[in-house]
Amino acid sequence: MTDDPIIRASGITKSFGKFTALRGVDLAVARGSIHALLGPNGAGKTTMVRILSTLLRPDGGDATVAGHDLLRHPDRVRASISLTGQYAAVDELLTGEENLVMMGRLGRLGGRAARRRAVELLERFDLTDARRRIVRTYSGGMRRRLDLAASLVTEPPLIFLDEPTTGLDPRSRQAMWDMVRELAATAVTVLLTTQYLEEADRLADRITLVDGGRVIAEGTAEQLKAQVGDERVELRLAGLDDFDRAVRDLGDRAVRPDRDSRTVSVPTDGSAAQLRALLDAMAARDVAVTRVELHRPTLDDAFLALTGTATAGPTPATAPARTGGGASTAVKENR
Amino acid sequence: MSTHARLYWAASDSLVMIGRSLRHTVRSVDTLLLGAFLPTMLMLMFVHIFGGAIDTGTAYVTYVVPGVILLCAGYGSANTAVAVAADMVNGIVDRFRSLPILSSSVLTGHVVASVTRNLFATVLVLAVAFASGFRPTAGPLEWLAAIGLLVLFMLAMSWVSVFLGMLAGSVESASAFTFVVLFLPYLSSGFVPTATMPGFLRGFAEHQPITPMIEAIRGLLTDVPVDNPVPAAVAWFGGLLVVGYAASSVLFRHRRPR
Numbered sequence: 036m037t038d039d040p041i042i043r044a045s046g047i048t049k050s051f052g053k054f055t056a057l058r059g060v061d062l063a064v065a066r067g068s069i070h071a072l073l074g075p076n077g078a079g080k081t082t083m084v085r086i087l088s089t090l091l092r093p094d095g096g097d098a099t100v101a102g103h104d105l106l107r108h109p110d111r112v113r114a115s116i117s118l119t120g121q122y123a124a125v126d127e128l129l130t131g132e133e134n135l136v137m138m139g140r141l142g143r144l145g146g147r148a149a150r151r152r153a154v155e156l157l158e159r160f161d162l163t164d165a166r167r168r169i170v171r172t173y174s175g176g177m178r179r180r181l182d183l184a185a186s187l188v189t190e191p192p193l194i195f196l197d198e199p200t201t202g203l204d205p206r207s208r209q210a211m212w213d214m215v216r217e218l219a220a221t222a223v224t225v226l227l228t229t230q231y232l233e234e235a236d237r238l239a240d241r242i243t244l245v246d247g248g249r250v251i252a253e254g255t256a257e258q259l260k261a262q263v264g265d266e267r268v269e270l271r272l273a274g275l276d277d278f279d280r281a282v283r284d285l286g287d288r289a290v291r292p293d294r295d296s297r298t299v300s301v302p303t304d305g306s307a308a309q310l311r312a313l314l315d316a317m318a319a320r321d322v323a324v325t326r327v328e329l330h331r332p333t334l335d336d337a338f339l340a341l342t343g344t345a346t347a348g349p350t351p352a353t354a355p356a357r358t359g360g361g362a363s364t365a366v367k368e369n370r
Numbered sequence: 371m372s373t374h375a376r377l378y379w380a381a382s383d384s385l386v387m388i389g390r391s392l393r394h395t396v397r398s399v400d401t402l403l404l405g406a407f408l409p410t411m412l413m414l415m416f417v418h419i420f421g422g423a424i425d426t427g428t429a430y431v432t433y434v435v436p437g438v439i440l441l442c443a444g445y446g447s448a449n450t451a452v453a454v455a456a457d458m459v460n461g462i463v464d465r466f467r468s469l470p471i472l473s474s475s476v477l478t479g480h481v482v483a484s485v486t487r488n489l490f491a492t493v494l495v496l497a498v499a500f501a502s503g504f505r506p507t508a509g510p511l512e513w514l515a516a517i518g519l520l521v522l523f524m525l526a527m528s529w530v531s532v533f534l535g536m537l538a539g540s541v542e543s544a545s546a547f548t549f550v551v552l553f554l555p556y557l558s559s560g561f562v563p564t565a566t567m568p569g570f571l572r573g574f575a576e577h578q579p580i581t582p583m584i585e586a587i588r589g590l591l592t593d594v595p596v597d598n599p600v601p602a603a604v605a606w607f608g609g610l611l612v613v614g615y616a617a618s619s620v621l622f623r624h625r626r627p628r
Binding site for chain 2 (some may be wrong): 085088089090110111113114116117118119120124125126127128129133137138140141142143169185
């Protein structure tokens with residue numbers, strides 16, 4: 036039973052007038068995992084979440100959410116989920132504490148239990164000092180924290196986070212990521228949507244790539260990256276003479292030689308030994324190498340390769356390549 | 371879940387939502403000030419500025435009080451549309467709808483808060499009216515009947531406003547509706563007898579729903595002679611209440627916000 040996916044959807048379709056938002060989406064989300072729906076704006080991520088959280092009825096397809104049939108028992112589904120929308124869904128004119136107590140009472144906790152739970156969550160999300168302040172006076176990061184706290188009031192086993200970090204500054208985003216990770220450690224399942232590759236890469240156990248209302252690819256971040264290609268080392272040579280000799284010596288191993296920038300790439304397994312051997316060989320031939328960069332495929336590359344569309348991620352794809360590779364993440368950026 | 375439990379939670383959800391809307395009312399200082407300022411100013415303006423020049427056959431203050439009461443109650447109720455529109459563009463309604471709660475309780479909260487707010491405004495209008503020389507002849511039963519009619523009016527106007535607030539899609543277009551409601555009572559028997567209006571306006575003024583309501587309250591509170599307008603008033607606003615409530619509930623369940 037517990038090995039069953041907490042969400043199992045098949046063939047979900049949805050149109051709004053002439054616009055087709057979803058063209059038959061299948062989705063399986065494992066219990067206790069963080070699962071990301073990744074895609075550009077308009078891909079259908081939010082529509083999918085709205086359907087799975089009972090806010091929208093699909094035109095076709097069916098789904099089981101938290102063990103309940105989505106279409107036949109939406110009330111039972113609602114009792115097991117919690118939704119945090121794209122914009123912080125908290126009440127601006129209530130205090131932080133009042134917001135949480137309200138959610139508790141609506142979540143059938145009863146007055147006293149709701150108040151106790153509110154105090155607990157305010158503490159956990161570092162909002163205790165601000166609990167008596169009206170939410171309108173909160174910063175963006177505080178609102179999102181309160182929003183997430185509101186989602187947790189009734190301890191639902193499944194949480195939908197629709198673009199949880201859109202519009203947050205880098206520090207608040209980092210804090211949000213930490214909180215989502217903490218959540219997943221407590222056996223809660225998180226389905227999040229994001230247009231940020233980095234976010235999906237860092238948080239999600241599995242990623243479903245959506246574009247144009249379809250699932251383009253599905254797998255772990257590593258699997259998706261592996262679809263794009265191998266790592267390679269890019270050498271920058273001191274002069275044109277060095278460049279010509281390097282390309283001649285490397286022979287078949289030379290990939291994408293570029294005489295203008297005096298760079299040439301070599302496939303690698305990323306090991307230090309291989310890199311050392313390569314540089315030693317160059318030194319032995321008196322070829323002057325000025326810079327070395329390790330390029331490993333990023334989710335950006337996967338995204339570009341699989342959808343042919345760029346995303347609005349915070350780390351825009353630096354490689355123009357759609358032709359399967361050429362990622363350029365400098366060594367210094369690789370952690 | 372048993373019917374009993376269902377009812378209990380429906381009542382509990384509604385109470386939580388009413389609490390929410392009342393807090394909103396108390397904390398929206400500008401709305402609150404306008405809600406107190408508008409009735410007072412209108413009352414003073416009509417009685418002391420225009421009153422002297424208008425001949426209605428009785429003391430003008432006696433004639434005009436029901437009109438001012440309905441004007442303020444109507445405007446106050448229409449403001450519900452703005453509050454609902456603001457809710458709909460905020461993510462919180464999505465959150466409410468993804469909860470296993472009585473979905474219309476959030477709307478009920480708005481309506482109950484609206485009626486409460488408007489009853490306060492009415493008390494204020496009456497206080498200014500008394501100070502300006504308003505001397506109603508109503509007995510306790512007639513007062514009760516008048517209050518009952520007023521509450522019916524507020525409920526109906528509030529539910530219609532809830533519906534329009536959801537339909538509006540933005541706070542700005544919802545505000546436009548309150549403006550319409552603010553002017554509607556002028557085209558009735560509320561401020562001047564309809565007989566003094568040009569023909570086409572008189573036709574509208576005599577047949578729009580606010581006129582029988584004003585006449586009914588006037589007849590109950592004062593000794594100004596009226597035909598029996600109570601059935602027409604109840605029919606109009608009872609009907610609007612049913613339609614407004616039903617339409618709001620359906621729209622709330624099926625509308626995709628944004």
